[in-house]
Amino acid sequence: MSLPKIKHVRAFVVRGGGGADYHDQGEGHWIDDHIATPMARYPEYRASRQSFGINVLGTLVVELEAEDGTIGFAVTTGGEPAAYIVEKHLARFLEGRSPYEFEKIWDQMYFSTQYYGRKGLVINAISGVDLALWDLLGKLRGEPVYHMLGGAVRDELQFYATGARPDIAKELGFIGGKLPLHHGPAEGLEGLEKNIALLADMRAKCGDDFWLMYDCWMSLDLDYATRLAHRAWKECGLKWIEEALSPDDYWGYAQLKKNAPKGLLVTTGEHEATRWGFRMLMDMECCDIIQPDVGWCGGVTELTKIANYADSKGVMMVPHGSSVYSYHFVITRHNSPFAEFLMMHPGPTEVVPMFAPQLLGEPVPVNGRIRASELDKPGFGVELNRDIALHRPYSR
Ligand SMILES: C[C@H](O)[C@H](O)[C@@H](O)[C@@H](O)C(=O)O
Numbered sequence: 001m002s003l004p005k006i007k008h009v010r011a012f013v014v015r016g017g018g019g020a021d022y023h024d025q026g027e028g029h030w031i032d033d034h035i036a037t038p039m040a041r042y043p044e045y046r047a048s049r050q051s052f053g054i055n056v057l058g059t060l061v062v063e064l065e066a067e068d069g070t071i072g073f074a075v076t077t078g079g080e081p082a083a084y085i086v087e088k089h090l091a092r093f094l095e096g097r098s099p100y101e102f103e104k105i106w107d108q109m110y111f112s113t114q115y116y117g118r119k120g121l122v123i124n125a126i127s128g129v130d131l132a133l134w135d136l137l138g139k140l141r142g143e144p145v146y147h148m149l150g151g152a153v154r155d156e157l158q159f160y161a162t163g164a165r166p167d168i169a170k171e172l173g174f175i176g177g178k179l180p181l182h183h184g185p186a187e188g189l190e191g192l193e194k195n196i197a198l199l200a201d202m203r204a205k206c207g208d209d210f211w212l213m214y215d216c217w218m219s220l221d222l223d224y225a226t227r228l229a230h231r232a233w234k235e236c237g238l239k240w241i242e243e244a245l246s247p248d249d250y251w252g253y254a255q256l257k258k259n260a261p262k263g264l265l266v267t268t269g270e271h272e273a274t275r276w277g278f279r280m281l282m283d284m285e286c287c288d289i290i291q292p293d294v295g296w297c298g299g300v301t302e303l304t305k306i307a308n309y310a311d312s313k314g315v316m317m318v319p320h321g322s323s324v325y326s327y328h329f330v331i332t333r334h335n336s337p338f339a340e341f342l343m344m345h346p347g348p349t350e351v352v353p354m355f356a357p358q359l360l361g362e363p364v365p366v367n368g369r370i371r372a373s374e375l376d377k378p379g380f381g382v383e384l385n386r387d388i389a390l391h392r393p394y395s396r
């Protein structure tokens with residue numbers, strides 16, 4: 001069965017914030033409210049992650065048009081530099097090729113950029129192209145991506161919620177709430193006590209059975225992470241400590257996993273990339289759960305390799321919140337028993353689509369769940385909102 005070949009590759013950026021670069025939010029949003037980061041050692045960059053540029057890249061939209069006019073697309077984080085890489089470097093490996101050649105296309109995109117890529121922005125760009133390719137495949141075949149990945153292993157997805165209000169997440173039916181950590185080592189013991197006090201307050205509001213997690217966004221050192229882990233677990237029943245250390249500190253994570261109290265899970269991976277990076281995390285026994293972002297780790301083609309290796313080692317794989325791009329994957333995996341939902345409402349006091357306004361038809365959890373049948377649309381089941389300000393900086 002042959003399919004129309006890929007005719008055009010286009011890379012757009014979106015002006016006006018929000019969307020796939022979900023840290024690009026307005027004033028007063030919980031996601032930019034004094035959250036601990038590696039830059040918090042500089043007081044001038046402590047109050048807001050936007051102050052040091054967390055939102056500097058912006059959204060990348062990759063669009064693939066087949067010979068018959070069918071379009072597949074995807075969004076991820078990358079903005080103009082990623083658009084340059086797509087148009088000037090990666091497009092040559094797609095135009096004139098069959099969408100079925102996603103393995104060879106991925107291989108050529110990765111190894112042709114290896115001399116300057118391997119992680120970060122380049123792999124974000126490759127991920128965006130790969131996701132658009134899977135969307136195009138599904139649109140051409142009239143199949144949802146999850147069918148092409150092997151079909152659902154359960155009837156529904158269940159979600160934990162990331163945001164500043166786990167108490168509200170519980171009322172909305174989520175299975176857990178992941179809080180952003182607010183204070184890192186630069187704020188000393190006083191900051192640690194504030195971290196514990198906030199968690200204790202949420203534990204009192206949520207009761208003993210509701211999962212509570214801390215997301216540390218790479219902000220800690222091993223000693224602080226060890227102390228936080230023990231106190232948060234013992235005093236507040238923390239379920240997991242996430243991304244405590246620098247993604248490059250595999251040795252630190254391996255030691256943190258040894259230091260952590262039995263019963264507390266150590267998780268990381270959203271800023272890791274490719275099968276090789278995740279093999280390092282798993283072979284060095286750095287964590288209990290790997291958390292790749294399918295828009296940053298290499299796309300579906302690479303996440304399949306990462307997830308299979310995790311499955312063979314008995315490691316859970318719960319992707320970092322990436323909307324439909326992770327939902328279609330998680331529903332097909334036994335070692336992905338639940339998924340993340342990033343609460344993009346400013347409070348957050350209500351459930352709103354993650355990649356709004358860019359995606360039309362984006363499903364959202366109801367009572368903390370999305371039924372597999374809601375994903376039964378071709379490709380990733382969403383359409384690009386063409387009323388937004390799309391700009392193609394490197395048109396050819
Ligand atoms: C809430 C965290 O600080 C990040 O903003 C979040 O995007 C990421 O770490 C996550 O796990 O959702």
Ligand SMILES: [Mg+2]
Nearest residue numbers: 215242243270
């Ligand atoms: Mg995280």
